[in-house]
Amino acid sequence: MSEKHNSITVLISESIGSVSASIIEPESPEAVLVLAHGAGAGMSHPFMITLAEELSRYSVATVRYNFPYMENKRNRPDPPAIAEKTVAMVMLKTREMFPAENPSAGV
Helix, strand or coil: CCEEEEEEEEEEECCCEEEEEEEEEECCCCEEEEEECCCCCCCCCHHHHHHHHHHHCCCEEEEEECCHHHHCCCCCCCCHHHHHHHHHHHHHHHHHHCHHHCCCCCC
8 A cells, every 4th residue: 555645834814824744645545534642752753653544554644733832842732722823723624635535625
């Protein structure tokens, strides 16, 4: 099975900036899962990578991303408003990148 690995940048807002994201896309994805890291480790944690690679074997594409505090190497998680905005913008970007897997596409 062939899969594509891509790195992208997602703009959260002009004031917040951008975050990194990593996509693993199987040859014919049947679903997409957006994976956010916990407070202690970023999107490149071995668990996150292994999970994404294993899901690809089952035709599930994954989008892993960092929150701004992790991107900027700060120790304290972002305030809820920034975390929520980050999730919203990553989800929007994911819908744009995977329109066929979006059940509300065209609605």
